[in-house]
Amino acid sequence: MSLTLLNVVLAVFIAICFVGANAAYLVWCERKGAGFYQRRPGPMENGWWGLLQPPIDGVKLMTKQLLIPGGVDKAIFMVAPVLAMFPALISFVTIPFSDNIVAHPIDVGVLVIFAFAALGGMSLLVAGWGSRNKYSMISSVRAVSQTVAYEIPLLITTITIVMISGSLNLGDIVQQQLDGFLSWNVWPLHKEVGFNLLMPVSFLILFVCSVAETNRAPFDLGEAESELVAGFHTEYSSMGFGLFFMGEYANIVIGSCLITILFLGGWSCPFGDLGIFPFTHNVGWFLLKIYLIIFVFIWIRWTFPRTTIYGLLNLSWKYLIPISLFNLLLTAGLLKVF
């Protein structure tokens, strides 16, 4: 086996392990988090503090009957869960965890991630269409309108950052934020654009958009169980449902990686490179930042109730898109001035 092929196999293996472990144990974090926000202990009895719960649920889902209801569009029905999981897995290829821990530093990394994120949105459409279930159908229509509405401010905000950095390579974007936390893109003060007061707002827009893109509460209109049974995965049993579930958590990890890289300085140490181990730029800071963001994701989910579909679309089209467009123009002007 040649060294390149070995590298590819290793990268894929590590990516799958990382995604699988994260998807499984983020479910545990979610259930524990739900418990703590509702003043109850959460899973406690299976393993220490319920730590065996994810493998137990996994085995149960895998050994459950894989039911394909009569009347569904079989090929499409079976492709949809794979489509939910696979783009998230691919996106990990370009994510730089550190200056040397990256599977393949593609020059258009940002584009690759957004291309595959769009494919993830399509899995919801395909699932709803293939199920031949009216609630699934309504749910997937909602999910698609949501994806379209929130991908625009997401992309515009990202373009703002790309304009400042002058690169689509995620590693290069981080390289410019290595001088302590004041050099992160989230602050208004920046050496390229001078003073842009809208940068923290842009950060919030990106955060809200990634909550909406991953279909999580308060934006989980796609699986509103009070109206649509279980949404697009109503007809999926066993591991088909399990893949949707894992895909959701993998997408959360991708979203928080993106937020960290674009706005919070990726793997950079907040105090600059001090030369002593924990205070150098290393992968630990990256993981710390993404898990902090994931914590906020879980916090939001169990704190806010679900919005309406109109509220959701109005928020995007009336507020997020105009503000992010304005910030794009402002940043372009400031780049010209400074």
Place this chain on the structure above:
Amino acid sequence: MGTQNLSPSLETVPASFVQFAVADKLINLCRANSLWPLTFGIACCAIEMMSTGAARFDLSRFGAEVFRPSARQSDLMIVAGTISKKMAPGIMTLYDQMPEPKWVIALGNCAISGGPFVFEGQYGIVEGADKFLPVDVYVPGCPPRPEALIEGIIELEHKITGWRRWPKVAPQWRDAPKVSNEAGS
């Protein structure tokens, strides 16, 4: 609990016909510890079911708090309340939609036997869920306390795995209940 005493052989025989001893035991253990109930309640016992899931009693300690809205993803049907004859076909449809393996708990007296609705000339109530569903565990009470539902789920785990989480406590009765009914005592 209103369960029958199974013979030891029945308790240890795993679900599948061909025996893969260790794997079957492991799978049964996993199934028993992640019983996801179907979200539906048909009468007042459902209030107690919700209370079981909420902060004070917390069903999630046993991994059973994941109430799935879709029948395709749930393992356990908790028949919580009076089954009217109009409702019975709907419940039957829900049961048929659940993939194997699946279990049923009859929660409360109405789901066990019709409860207070059994009288001469009644025309609207199905007298017990076991008239049309294979009920695994009966939880008596009108309505049962949340602790009783938790005990019912532990009993169901016992039925699935042949292993009980905690030893059973025999009810301890005093000779006469010494409860004063006087006001202000």
